[in-house]
Each structure stands twice: as C-alpha cells, then as structure tokens.
Amino acid sequence: MSSLAAQNSAREAAPAAGAAPGTTQGPPPRRRVAFVPTLVLLLGAVYCLLPVAWVVMAATKSGKELFSTLTLLPGTGFADNLADLTAYRDGIYWQWMGNSALYAGLGALLSTAVSAVSGYALAVYRFRGRETVFNILLAGVLMPPVILAIPQYLLLAKADLTDSYASVLLPLVLSPYGVYLGRIYATAAVPADVVEAGRMDGAGEWRIFARIGLPMMVPGLVTIFLFQFVAIWNNFLLPYIMLSDDEKFPMTLGLFTLLAQGNSQPALYTLVITGSLLAIVPLIALFLVIQRFWSLDLLSGAVKS
C-alpha cells in the first residue's frame, strides 16, 4: 500500500486514498512538465476564451465606443456601465441576480438530490422494471422543451402556481440528464461489496445510501450540481412563459427585456453586455469551489467512512 501511495503522488490531481490532501492545489511534483498535453489544453483555452474576451472588452466600452472602436480593444466606460446598470430602475438588476441565484441554487440542489437518489437506486439495485424506468425517464428529453413550456404553463395555471417562484423551480427539478449522470457515477463509485458490508452490519437501505453511497458519489454529484446550476441560470423560455412579474424575473429574462423594448426603442446594449459579464462571475466562483471536489479520489470516501 505504501509503495502505491508513493507512486500515486506522481498523479498530481489524484492522490490515493488517505495520501496527501486531495486537491489540485497541492504543490505539483518537481518533474518534467508534459509539454504536449499542456500545449493542447492551452490552445483549447485560447479558443474558448476569445469570445469570452469579447464580452469582457465590450463591457468596458461606453455606448459611444461599442460600435466605433476595434472589437477586441478595451474601452473606458466600465465604471459608467456598472453605475448605469445599478441605477437602472432602482437596481432591479441585482434583484434579478438574486432571483437567478435562488432559482439556480435551490433548483440545482433539489435536482442533484433527486438525481443522486434515483441514480443510486438505478445503479445499486437490481429490480423489476429497472431498465424500463430508466429508459422512460431518459425519454423525457426527447420532447423538445420548447413545446413543453406552454402545456406546463397551462397545467401550472390549473394549480394556480403561475407567476410564482415555484413555477420556475418545480419543472426543472427533475433532469433526465442528471439522473443518467447520477447512475453512471454511482455505478462507478459505489462498489457492490461496500453496500453488502453495510447490510451485514445491519444498516438500513437509506442509511447505507446516506452514509456510504452519498459520500462516494460526491465528485459526480458536484458535477451534476454545476451543470444544473448553469442550465437553470441560463434558462430562458420557461421563466419567459411562466412569469409576468418582472421582480421575479431571473437575470437572463431581465436582460432580455432591456434588449426588446419594442422596435422604436434603442436596445440597451451596454447594460446588457455588462449585465451578462457580471452574471458570469458567480458561475466562475461556483466552478472554482466545485473543482476542488473533483480531485477527491472517489474511493477515499469509502475509506473515510
């Protein structure tokens, strides 16, 4: 075991169970850098960041500079844009931001929880109808969401739930994608004998899941959380149909109202761009927090518990 651990430490991002602290932030071993992979990743990063750089640069431009200066050069208006955005209708932007945080945070949390229990059940148990249930849940993604928004609205209207926070939250809690991911991660992370051992110790099924299965699934679950968070954060059509009260709007929908004020109104480009840039910041923060969890070796959970 000890020799294994020593070799493992070479694997920068994944120390073995019980070895060095399980984060990427750990000091990289003093060895040759793998140039080709690093270069490939950097190229990928540049490709991905170029359009993002446009958003950053454009947010620094005043309305006057936006269409008149070179596209990827910075402007001088960021502070003004920020002030204008904050001043717009008494700071409703921050209300939208808060709403988005609520929708995405709570929605992703619930969604991850549902994906975790369902994925775990589908991975760990063998029961009648397992594949059928799984396939039917998956088939839920076949119907384009575009066409479901209106029926969902009409059904929620029957329950008198439209134009409420719940109307945006509830339809997004179940994510077939999340369930599928949950199943894959649970299959990979929760070994059969650990579950068996739990049973031998006399633990109930829920207890085995909560105490043994769940910790093992954490790296996968944070991924599901991240995806659901971003998906809900950027969701547009459902809130568009469900909400009429703009104080309940999420950020995307709020920004859209700034662009679409009728063709007689100039679109408030600079506000929308600045607002979009600010909207990325919480997602970056979330990503930075979440990536720490990917570095835990899945099995370390089992060892610890």
Next chain:
Amino acid sequence: MQFTMRRRLVATSIAVALGATTLAACSSDSDGKDAADSGPVSLTYWAWAPGMDKVAAIWNKGPGKEAGIQVTVKKQASGDELVTKIITAAKAKKAPDLVQAEYQAIPTLVSNDVLADITDEVKGTKDKFAPGIWQQVTLGTDSAYALPQDSGPLMFYYREDLFKKYELTVPTTWDEFAETARKLKKEDSSKALTTFSANDSGQFAGLAQQAGAKWWTTEGQKWKVSIDDAATKKVADFWGGLVEEGAIDNQPMYTPAWNKALNTGKQIAWVSAVWAPGVLTTGAPDTAGKWAMAPLPQWSKGENATGSWGGSSTGITNDSQHKEAAAKFATWLNTDEEALAAMVKEGGIYPAATAAQTGGALSKAPDFFSNQPDFYTKAAEIAKTTAPSAWGPNVNVAYTTFKDAFGKAAKAKSKAQFESALTAMQDDTVTDMKKQGFEVAE
C-alpha cells in the same frame, strides 16, 4: 405586512358594509400609501415600453387615487413571443387587465378572444387621434378594441454633411431616391445610400401602406387578402431593382455591422420612423448633429402620404374583472396631457394622440437632431399624412414569410425573386387563414 393585511381586511369589510364611496372618502383622509393599498380596484398592466411604471405611478398618486383605481405595471419583453404569451395566459384565464399591443397584433388578439370590445368604455376619444391611427384599433369596424398609444410615421433620414459632400439632393420621390442611390454609388462605390433589410417586416409593411396597399380587408363575413396587390408589387419591384443593380446594400439592419455602417458613414441614409433618433443615438453615436429628417419620398410628385412602422396600443382583456376601471386608466394614459408628457419623457415614445405631438415635451428637437430645431413640428405634419393600414388575424404568418422569402431574394440580389417572394407571402397567408377556417374571398 400582517398589519397591512389586517387593515386591508378591515377596510374591505367596511367597504362592503358602507359601500365604496364612503370608503373612498375615508381613505383620502388617511396617509397616501395605505389609501392606495386599500383601494377597491387594482389592475395589472403588461407593457414593454420603458418607464411605464413611472407613468403609472403618476396615475396611482393622482387621478387613480381619486378614482380608487391602482395600476401595477409588469414589464415585459416585446416581440412575437409576447403575443403567444398573452394568448396562453388568456387561455388559462390569467391574462392581465391591460396589455400593450402592437397595432398589427390587435386582430390576432381579438380573434383569440383576448381583447375586449371597449367601444362603449372609450366613447369620445376617437377625435383625439388621426383617422389612420384610430382605424387600426377598430379593425375597420364600428367597435374599438384598444386605444392608440404611440405611432411611428415613416420619414427619410439622411446624413446632411455627406449629402452636401457628394452633392446629393434630398429625394422627394422614389425615382429621385433611386437616382440618389445610383449617383452615390458612382461617386464612391464603397458607400451605399441605405440597405434593404429582410429582417424588418414592419418597415416593408409601412412602405406598402404608403403606396396604398391594404393587405387585409373584409367583405361581409369574408376576409380578403391582397398582399400581392399592385401597390405592394410596386414597392417590392422598386427595392428589388435597387438591390439587383447593386445601388443599395442587401444586408439586414440592427446588426453590429449595420450600426458600424451608419456610424462610419458607409450608409448615409435610412428610411425609418419618428423614433429613429433614439436608435441612432445608441447605434451611430459619432454622427450626432449630422443627420437631418425629411418627409418620405413619394410615388409621384405632389402626393403626400406616409406609412407607419411600429406603434402600439393599450388594450383591455376579456379576463379583466374591472373593464370600466381599466378603460378609465387607458383613456387617461393616452389622452391626458400629463400622462402623455410623462410617456414621452419616461418612455421616449411618440404619442399617438394628435394634440401631444407638438409642444409640451416635444417642443424641443431630440438632442441627436439639435441641428434641426423644428424636428417635431415637421414630424407632426408628416404624422397627419399617415395612410390607413389594414391588419388581419395572421400578420405574424405574413411577417415570417417576409423574412424568409425576402431574405432569400435579397441574398440572391434578384428583382424577379422579390416578386416571387411577395407571391409567397400572399400564398402562405391565405393558406394559413384557410387552415384556421377563416372564410377567404378569392
């Protein structure tokens, strides 16, 4: 919160016991906010124009308080989707009391049983609007389905400095317009007078309207669709010809490239509506003070007509439990001097009410047109010449086909395709109406 709730409950029971008049009398004695909260009628209003909440606040503090009618504005995003959203909400009986609706959406909304017939409620307001505008809210019938809110008469905008530089004269007819475009191309082939944008159905509809087109009319219990009538054909041929010979550009408007073209003087004119200054302010900021506005070119000398692009109305829904109260607010909003001034100031709209089109908030030219101090006086003159337009229950279908068919034609730079695009618009519109079961006269 609980306190207010209880208070409202008490107030309501008193109202029931004593009748609403007594309550109004009582509450005007107490402090303003609570009186507003306990008002017997509260209305919701879906609008997309900026600043409508501030206009509603004036009502809520003043006339609305007296009448016991409070209005909450819920700001929406404009666009085709909003019509669907309103129809869906109405299907679920959750539509707001009042909606801001573009003129061309009114027949669709009426046909879907969303907008209420408010003929009786708005009696006496007809004279406040130009006949061509009023006709759009009546759909040519004796009923009224909305009150006109703002309008967008078409005009001709051009770069005064560049016109001088290239020795161009301001065209008064479309023939002169074509000549101007050709002359500019000859002077400097990197420039274009303007572009034909297949993205903006509203502009094309306005141009057809000026030429005398009436796309939808009724004959008894039948609709008559004449999108491919002679007048519209003339317009399509004209623009198709200019695109084909390369005298003007063929790329869509409202793109970053278009903004840049206006800002750098690559395009030096724009057929647009009275609201153009706002768009130019953000889209072509470097050109402030360099533009001028003139009446739209005419089809033959001596004529005097224009079309409209954009504009909207205030409608009242069938879901509203307080149609009369809603009509009171809508009337105030669109005819009261203070309301109109506030709409101009807060929302930057061009009011539909004739009296508000000069003086007051519009006595001064927009900053962007400081070189043309009589901007709004001139605009009001032009607004009076707005030709009537005739909308039908599936304008959206015609508009969608416009975008696709004319987009293809503009891309191909083919005059012949402009004509066939028009035929496609007519055919798609008629097919859709028949599919829905409308009686269509051939």
Next chain:
Amino acid sequence: MSGTTMNTGKAAHGSGRAPRARSRTRATGGSVRRAPYAFLFPAVVLFLLFFVLPIGYAVYLSLRKVEVKGLGLGSGARSEVWTGLSNYTAALSDSELVNGALRVLGYGAIVVPVMLGSALLFALMLDTERVRLTSFTRLAIFLPYAIPGVIAALLWGFLYLPSVSPFYFLLDKAGLPQPDLLDGGPLFIALSNIAIWGGTGFNMIVIYTSLRSIPVEVYEAAKLDGCSPLQIALRIKIPMVAPSLVLTFFFSIIATLQVFAEPTTLRPLTNSVSTTWSPLMKVYQDAFGNNDIYSAAAQAVIIAVATLVLSFGFLRVANARSKQEEAR
C-alpha cells in the same frame, strides 16, 4: 478491508456492470426490495407531473386545431376541434421540415465528432501526469457554457460580420482572402463553431469526472508493465469511461436533432438563415411566431419520434457492444 474493496469493486465496474453481480445474492428481506422504488419515487412523481402530463397535453394538442367562424372576431368565433392526424400529414408533407432535417444532419456530422473528440482529448490531457495549468485551462474551456444566450447574437455578430470582426481585420491586414462565413458551406462551420465552443467544456467535464473515478492502481499496474501514457489512455482510460462517452453521445445526438439556439443566434445577422432553418426552429416559429401550437405540437412529436429512433438506437447498439465485451 479497504484494499480488497477497492480492487474487487473496480474489477466489476471496469465492464460497467457493477450493479449486477450483487444484491441478488442475499436479498435481505422486503426493505431491499422496496428501497429502489422508494428512492425513485420523487423522480417518478416529478416525471409524471412535469414531463408526462405536459407531453400528453402536447400530444392532445397535436390532434386538435382551431376552427374559426366568419371573420373570427368577437367572442366565440374561435373554437378548438379534433382534427385527427391532419397536423401530422401536413408536417410530413412539408418540404421545409425535411430540408431542415437534412441541414441538421449536416450540421450534426460536424458538431458531434468534433465536439466530443475534443472533449475527450481535453479530458484525457487534463488527466495526464505532469500537466500544468490544469485549473486554468479546465475553467477556460468550461466557461463558454456559462455565457448567457441573451448576448449571443451580438457576440457572434461582432466576431463573424466582416466589417466589425477582428479576424477579418487581421485577414485584411495580412492580405489574405476573406471568406463569407455566413453563407453556403462556411455557414455550417460558423454554426458548428458556436456549438462546439459552447459544448466542449461541458462534455469534457462529464468525461473528466469519470476519469477521476478510475482508481490509480489500475494505471500503476499498467505502468509497471511498461505501458506509455498514450497506451494507458487508449487501452485503459477510454474503455473505462465508455459509459460516459455513451452518455455524451446520446445527449449530443438529441441536442443536435433539437438544435435551435445556434441558428437562432445567427438568424438576425444574415439573409442565409431562415426562420425554419432547423426543424425545431420551425416548431418554435409555429408555436411562438404564428400562434399555431397545434401544428407545432405535431411537428414536435415527429421530431421526438425521430430522435427516439436515432438516440435510443444508438444506445442499444452501444449497450449491445458493451455486453459483448463483458461476455468476453
């Protein structure tokens, strides 16, 4: 204990069938038998409420249509009636829907392989030893997924339209030819680029998270046997993340067939993208532009069935293959 647990556990999932061999052994009473149903209960309830009911409603709508009397003005002039399959026959005979499907297939042929190929490549690179800047590149590649769609049209307008694009500026300065990105063949590349840019990071994370779950001792053995990093990647890592690859493929096929955002983003910028460029755009146009939810629902059902055939067909083939491998 932990050591043995790891090894046997892993050996089992190597073939992706860990769950099988087990709980059947000692099905300890009712609680084990009931547990999966209890665990799935919330998902099933939510599924019934927010998927089955609305889908059912959409299918119902697809069999209905509006019928108008007279001018269709005034209340009661418009009623909803049964129309049988006419919405379906109309959709199937609409050449625009077929053309849209063909365009989407062309687009998918670029997007799916390139996006998933680079996602896998990046994930493997991130998981390689002695790679630097992983935190930064991982975030950078994921970031596009976080850009809100509200500004997409503006963003790509600024990068694609020749007169404002910095790339055309450079091409111009360098005296190179400047292709029209928004027409013909290049249009497909322009569209695919948006999708690849936005989706690679997402899929990379899925695969990467799976790679993280492979226990290190699996590689150690291979390394001791003298396998190069490339061989480890090809022979061990890729087979072990196969379930994730299947998942990303499955969802990418669906996303391709339901492509909507990318062409909608470019539509206002050019005359080359019609409102019915992809089948789902047509659905959206009918539902939200033309207020014909009935035809839109019928088309959506057709798209769903086509997606079902293609995506589940793929899943079947993939599963059959993995079973074969298990059998070996």
